[in-house]
Amino acid sequence: MSLDVLTFGLNHVSAPVAVRERVSFPLELVKPALAALRTAFGASVREAAILSTCNRTEIYCAAEPAVGEQLPAWLAEFNRVEAGELVPHLYQYQRNDAVRHAFRVASGLDSMVLGEPQILGQMKSAVRAAEQAGALGTLLHQLFQRTFSVAKEVRSQTAIGAHSVSMAAAAVRLAERVLGDLSQSRVLFIGAGEMVQLCATHFAAARPLQLAVANRTLERAEQLAGQFDARTLKLSSLPEHLAEFDVVVSCTASSLPILGLGLVERAARIRRHRPMVMVDLAVPRDMEPEIGRLADIYLYTVDDLGRLVQSGNDARRAAVVQAEAIIEARVQHFMHWLSNREIVPAIVHYQHNAEALRQAELERARRLLARGDDPEAVLEYLAHSLTNKHLHGPLAALNRSEGVERNQLLSLLPRLLPEPGARRH
The missing domain is CATH 3.30.460.30 (Glutamyl-tRNA reductase, N-terminal domain)
Structure with missing residues (x-):
């Protein structure tokens, strides 16, 4: 099949x-x-x-x-x-x-x-x-x-x-909608992949007060942080430091949420309800969706950003x-x-049969030459035999056909048979 x-x-x-x-x-x-x-x-x-x-x-x-x-x-x-x-x-x-x-x-x-x-x-x-x-x-x-x-x-x-409006640019816009000028804001990036790098580039252009990067692998966090003069954090230290940040952008490959409701609730209390923007670009999500119900926590998912970027389309x-x-x-x-x-299998089958026919006729011609027959007559025989066998299939099909089928075959024959004197390339 x-x-x-x-x-x-x-x-x-x-x-x-x-x-x-x-x-x-x-x-x-x-x-x-x-x-x-x-x-x-x-x-x-x-x-x-x-x-x-x-x-x-x-x-x-x-x-x-x-x-x-x-x-x-x-x-x-x-x-x-x-x-x-x-x-x-x-x-x-x-x-x-x-x-x-x-x-x-x-x-x-x-x-x-x-x-x-x-x-x-x-x-x-x-x-x-x-x-x-x-x-x-x-x-x-x-x-x-x-x-x-x-x-x-x-x-x-x-x-x-x-004129592309990227997800990273949309994240900055959403943060500015909530916080206004970001020059006095602290921004935390969780992860160190391509999307986080793009977001870091866009947020850095807004000249926030501080940038920080947290990642499971500290070496990768340091590589990214070095590009933006940012500080680095161990992922395990987030409970102690989360309340310091006004914007949190996360995009990791974790199969389970990194930021849970309880952790963010404690951070909100420490912040005394100063607004915090949280942008979750990961799928599966890095942040528990229940976080969005907390007062003064503005949680946005990749779908929320998608609705914003549509305006740039x-x-x-x-x-x-x-x-x-x-x-x-x-x-x-x-x-x-x-x-x-x-149609390759059909072509291969056709070529195989043609090659078998060629070999059979060539072998018969060699036997005639070996017994001393005139070479000119053998060549004439070979050409005549190959031509007849080449034409036999199409002509037999034409003779057996009637009506519409015959008309179809007649229209195809000129395309299937080479023109006299035509060269093969």
Whole structure:
């Protein structure tokens, strides 16, 4: 059975963060998840890759079409989530729709921040993880190479990435809405990954009174802190220091919350109810959602920031039409490659039969030469025999045909048979 390109999952549009965090895949879980997926479906799933970010969890497969009906149940079972809670938030695409979706995701058209560039790097990381897990083959390799090429083309030929309002910039705006001028504020970053680095850059531009970085690995915290003249904290020391900060931005890969309700309640009492802005950019979340109920604590999740950045998308809407046209053309190119790939077995079979025929006629001609027949006559025989055998199949099919089928064959014959004197390249 031929394989389909298949994509399914959920994103910031189809599911809230409370659902997305339950099916996110930390980097260390991607390889065992791919192994479990291929074990569960055997030869029905030949290739697979998992893309998991704060805004989406998606699985790309080269699989038999029927697998699509079973994938949601597998995702729910693997993450220990009731299928009924998950299925309403899932989307699924096959063949050209799946290819189009991959191209749109990599180009930033499906992102919370329209045109944001981070998703392309995240997709490349997902592909590397799939390669390391031995889960990538010819079909998905070709898909993703073309995906990266399309994303580059869209970014270079359109203004889709211009005037971008990033999540990091939105975090600064939200803090300024609550606290006003940040020059007298102290800002704490928890984590040291790419998103925290972006946030630190934007907050540093607002010239706050102090910046600090807390991370599980103190060395990474010191590397980031050194870029912004910030202090460093051990993650274990947060209970003693949390009350010192007016803004807390967190984005770690922790599977459990780092900041709980009790810890923040104590910090709020110490602060005597001075407002504190808390920005949770992690999925799964770093901060317990109940924190948002506390007076004078302003808790924002990645979805809250997403709603804010939508206002910055209007300037880029015109570029979307141009980007979609580029993507549509590239989808057709990929589907043409895929359809050609599907007829390869038939071509190989045809070439094998032709080669067997050539070898048989050549051997007969050699025997005639070996017994002393005239070489000119042998060459004439060889050419005549090969021509007759070459024509036998098409002409026999034509003779057996009638009506519409005969007209179709007649229209195809000039394309199947070479012109006299035509050279093969």
